[in-house]
Amino acid sequence: MDLTHSPADEAFRAEARAWLASHVPAAPLPSLETEEGFAAHRTWEAELAADRWSVVSWPAEYGGRDAGLMRWLIFEEEYYAARAPGRVSQNGIHLLAPTLFDHGTEEQRSRVLPPMARGEVVWAQAWSEPEAGSDLASLRSRAVRTDGGWCLSGQKTWSSRAAFADRAFGLFRSEPEAPRHQGLIYLMFDLRAPGVTVRPIHRLDGKPAFAELFLDEVFVPDEDVIGEPGEGWRIAMSTAGNERGLTLRSPGRYLAAADRLVELWRERGCPVRVQDRVADAVIGARAYQLFTYAGASRFLQGEPLGPESSMNKVFWSEYDIALHETALDLLGEEGELADTDWAEGYVFSLAGPLYAGANEIQRDIIAERLLGLPKGRR
Ligand SMILES: Cc1cc2nc3c(=O)[nH]c(=O)nc-3n(C[C@H](O)[C@H](O)[C@H](O)COP(=O)(O)OP(=O)(O)OC[C@H]3O[C@@H](n4cnc5c(N)ncnc54)[C@H](O)[C@@H]3O)c2cc1C
DSSP: OOOSOOHHHHHHHHHHHHHHHHHSOSSOOOOTTSHHHHHHHHHHHHHHHHTTOSSTTSOGGGTOOOOHHHHHHHHHHHHHHTTOOOOTTHHIIIIIHHHHHHHSOHHHHHHHHHHHHTTSSOEEEEOOBTTBSSSGGGOOOEEEEETTEEEEEEEEEEEETTTTOSEEEEEEESOTTSOTTSSEEEEEEETTSTTEEEEEEOOTTSOOOEEEEEEEEEEEEGGGEEEEEEBHHHHHHHHHHHHHTTTTSOHHHHHHHHHHHHHHHHHTTOOGGGHHHHHHHHHHHHHHHHHHHHHHHHHHTTOOOTTHHHHHHHHHHHHHHHHHHHHHHHHTHHHHHSOOHHHHHHHHHTTTTTTTSOHHHHHHHIIIIISOOOOOOO
């Protein structure tokens, strides 16, 4: 594989770098897990979109630059190196949008994608339920056929940023008698529709980063069903591959984080006791970058992402914890007491092995589908 970028790709990188240098806010925005921060991040999405930087890989007709996967990876490297704000629209951009590209109708794409790209409609993921997390197929919320659409009832939980988001996409049981993985429907609904109650769940730091959704006969028109009713599981698994694999955690994030860790280590007088862990963080970020580039180039040659995305998931979630632990070690007491990015990042990193599919399950997928080992006992 040729690891040098073409002159056109490097020109794209330079253009992105220059734009970010003149637009990234000088002071960090308030946390996007708060009402004030959420609003500020929406404004940032609109600013990105005005110059078509919010969804660079999408077709131009929906607000993108037709830039493709490799240039998206380049953009992400520049984005994180510039310390630009977190993306409030990430659920929509990285999960719902790829689903609509693969399974939606042209009408759905042209209605849903442009306002998503501008941050006008922010999406929440409504998959998990109190009894359906890792075992998602045991979900019980239902969709019942009605005139011109479907009627939703049930409860969803752990929906990130649903406390402030506008709409949600989720899985519902439309054929109660069908086997667990069949008879599910994938659809979009309005978080402010009659019958929806959104109850925020506060994190340990008090921020309402999640919400529970209570749904009582919520009407969803046929136009908001993605794919065929009953096909929800198959569609959701293509979304999950995106979440675990390339899109949710691009290597740019870790290359930038490893650089920041080296900076911190230097500021703290280059203590020898952690130098190996700092070096591991740099090597890990670079290894993940190369692994991702290799996966992306296979994907561009027509191979599906497949179970390899589970390897990405296990790697980035464990890497993130180790990197933040090293930073907190360097910061000492200050790391635990002050409200620093490192402290917030550390707390969030602890959730990495759980969300986007728990790591135990990812290891099972790697063992069975990549290594061909026998099925474990469950
Ligand atoms: C930060 C964060 C953000 C999230 N955002 C969203 C969101 O926006 N939308 C949404 O729908 N959900 C979201 N979730 C929920 C997330 O998808 C679930 O937490 C996840 O699927 C795990 O489910 P659970 O919490 O019910 O844990 P469980 O499934 O009960 O798992 C508990 C433990 O048991 C282990 N375990 C379970 N089954 C097996 C098995 N078969 N083999 C081996 N070990 C097993 C798990 O690995 C885990 O360690 C979020 C979660 C977090 C932490």
